[in-house]
Amino acid sequence: MPDAVETIPIRLKVNGKSHSLTVEPRLLLVELLREHLDLTGTHVGCDTTYCGACTVLINGAAVKSCTVFAVQADGAEILTVEGLETDGQLHPIQRAFAECYGLQCGYCTPGLMLATHQLLARNKRPDEKAIRKAIAGNTCRCTGYQNIIKAIQAAARNMDGVQQRSSV
Amino acid sequence: MYPRAFHYHRAGSLKEAVAMLSQLGGEAKLLAGGQSLIPLMKLRFANPGHLIDLNFISGTSFIKEEDGRLRFGAMTRHAEIEDSSAAKKIPILHDCAAGIADVQVRNRGTIGGSLAEADPSGDWATVLMTLHTELHCLGNQGERTVPIEEFIKDAYTTALAHDELVREITVRKPSPNSGGAYLAFKRCAPVYPTASAAVQLTMEGETCREARIVLGCVGLTPIRAKQAESALRGAAVNEKSVSAAVEAARTASDPQPDMRGSAEYKHTLVGALVKRAIDVARRRALGEKVELSHIYA
Ligand SMILES: Cc1cc2nc3c(=O)[nH]c(=O)nc-3n(C[C@H](O)[C@H](O)[C@H](O)COP(=O)(O)OP(=O)(O)OC[C@H]3O[C@@H](n4cnc5c(N)ncnc54)[C@H](O)[C@@H]3O)c2cc1C
């Protein structure tokens, strides 16, 4: 066991903002976000890589942040639920979850919205099968998933529509 | 949950990682996707004093088609293989990559880490044993090539020396009249399968010329069901030969009872999976496009 506590300097971007920090190697990314950067929207559910409540994006890819060391995010761009809205405007994924009752207690919701974010970035109009596959790593104890799927379909329609309008 | 404190080292090359392993000794471990190692460290089942991070080494994640083979860098993520059009040409590889856990785990977990972990429930070793697969391992003395059958020694035990790592995995492309399928039964996505079956058949019309049948999660290592292969080899693939193969596969399985099911249950389950996998492998060998996904409880 190391005698003195070893710390490692890292730099990363979280929701567009740059941070330089020194961290203990065993610090988990989720704890960096919650305890060091005060971004408590990323939740800890199981802490055993199962539930997906801690899902964030690292360079666009969804990961369970309870199973990544903060030192591994050195140089990366992280997106958390706090980074979804812009200028006080909810992101279309957030609006769709609210409008379709895609949540009840809300504990799973940040993770589900980030998993949705990766899905819709790569597949603009996913069918139900693709949606279910994309959120298979996110457990929700309340909703029964039906409204979550509706929310993701609504978000896909809204985002695709906006892009088509703006590209005309 | 926090792992025990450890020293963190960032390797600049695979050679440097090997040198670090020999220099740091038994307390050192490599960190690839971390999707097996970090959970174990958090539960303090694994307590390495040093971690050597492979994630910042460039050129270790790739999929290349060359001389009738596919080459995979050890750090290639399951998700990259799932999305790869080259890997889709060997459908059993796509079945495997797309069925591992969930999106988040597939984005991190690597093929090299999965093979090095040799988890008895891991998917890659089971699938790669149906194909001609070699692991290129880098050590202090240089590189050696180990066939997958010799690489997996026992549960969580491989042929790797302490200061040796997997650099690359190569898979020979099966002939055009060969087809494979990998099917697992899972309670849900983010868990290992309860049982699985990997089948690769080479067909000449309705006759099976060559067969490979490997069973997953029903033994300490993947089990090659040689009697089941013999039941199909040289025979027409019909109800009679398939039932003989299924019976032989069930006999070859040696499942342990655990929270996923009793030994008897897995014994029955693996037979059903072999039957379905044979059907899809046969159809794919005959040129049919068949989409396959695991069965979820
Ligand atoms: C919730 C969950 C569900 C899962 N479900 C499945 C499943 O259904 N099927 C399945 O197959 N897997 C499953 N996994 C495991 C996953 O596939 C892991 O990614 C994989 O087993 C290990 O790969 P890794 O890259 O994460 O390795 P790590 O966890 O980083 O390392 C694993 C071990 O291999 C060693 N190692 C890593 N890379 C190398 C190398 N190149 N050379 C030598 N040694 C090396 C490490 O030192 C360590 O001992 C699951 C994991 C989780 C968390």
Ligand code: FES
């Ligand atoms: S808290 Fe990370 S997966 Fe549950």
Ligand code: FES
């Ligand atoms: S809304 Fe409560 S867990 Fe999903």
